[in-house]
């Protein structure tokens with residue numbers, strides 16, 4: 308998952324390390340040259356003394372030489388220019404949305420530039436920390452604990468799923484019913500996709516496999532009425548959660564948006580979750596934004612993360628929509644759903660494991 312992006316982030320760390328190493332070598336050479344010219348003022352004369360007085364002749368060189376004596380260098384904007392440019396290209400190639408890539412670079416710049424850093428092993432840590440903080444900041448926008456939100460809400464909790472066709476919405480609903488069951492919560496599914504022929508049969512198969520109740524109406528029926536019936540059913544059978552599918556048509560389709568609006572009015576869902584596939588990259592990011600603008604979402608689920616080496620959608624959606632990613636789909640099985648954990652994702656992206 309996200310292997311290509313992981314490699315590119317690794318390259319950035321290497322680039323900065325190399326740049327700072329070169330800088331350290333330059334500082335060393337300059338310090339030696341100065342020591343040769345005026346031995347009594349050599350910063351090498353008392354490298355560990357902590358005294359800054361002996362070489363305090365002022366100016367850029369003196370500061371560099373002093374820093375070098377203390378095992379430090381100052382990271383300047385020009386040192387990061389090339390590595391940051393490479394990083395920007397790498398993020399864009401990985402389908403990270405432009406404004407998100409910019410934000411990541413700005414955060415890194417703010418963290419690294421002007422700081423006096425030890426250039427030994429600490430450089431790697433400093434760059435890693437800056438990348439870590441910067442990625443975490445954009446990925447964790449709006450994050451909330453899904454399990455806790457469900458646990459604390461009045462039952463039944465109604466969740467509506469939106470998104471375009473074929474991205475894995477129905478499978479995700481099935482996975483979530485299993486996820487909830489594993490946590491001691493019962494769920495009923497409702498097929499609000501009354502538009503597409505065969506939709507009832509498709510979701511029925513999942514319901515049968517998982518032993519779940521499914522509420523359906525005839526094709527062409529009113530989606531709001533289906534979800535309403537499911538909420539009634541859940542109420543009278545003490546079911547904790549209603550999982551309502553909707554027709555996967557385009558966000559530009561006014562009919563669909565009217566349907567979502569009607570569902571909102573008739574049922575008043577507790578959560579509306581947007582589902583799209585990680586592999587769609589920037590397209591998924593744009594769709595998330597457009598769905599959120601048309602019928603406000605509470606969060607997103609990215610399917611097929613197992614097949615996505617880029618990671619652009621996972622990095623960008625929360626920052627672009629202001630709504631968090633809550634789950635990642637990681638395969639075709641019912642257990643292949645992972646609660647989205649920004650910290651865990653960042654560690655995966657920056658970690659050493661393959």
Ligand SMILES: Nc1nc2c(ncn2[C@@H]2O[C@H](COP(=O)(O)OP(=O)(O)OP(=O)(O)O)[C@@H](O)[C@H]2O)c(=O)[nH]1
Nearest residue numbers: 472473474475476477478555610611636637638639
């Ligand atoms: N590899 C992988 N495949 C997935 C994942 N989630 C869903 N799929 C597959 O994607 C395909 C489409 O999934 P569906 O659930 O039928 O898609 P949908 O969004 O409901 O499609 P519509 O009902 O047409 O809107 C199926 O073959 C799923 O098994 C995932 O996380 N990883």
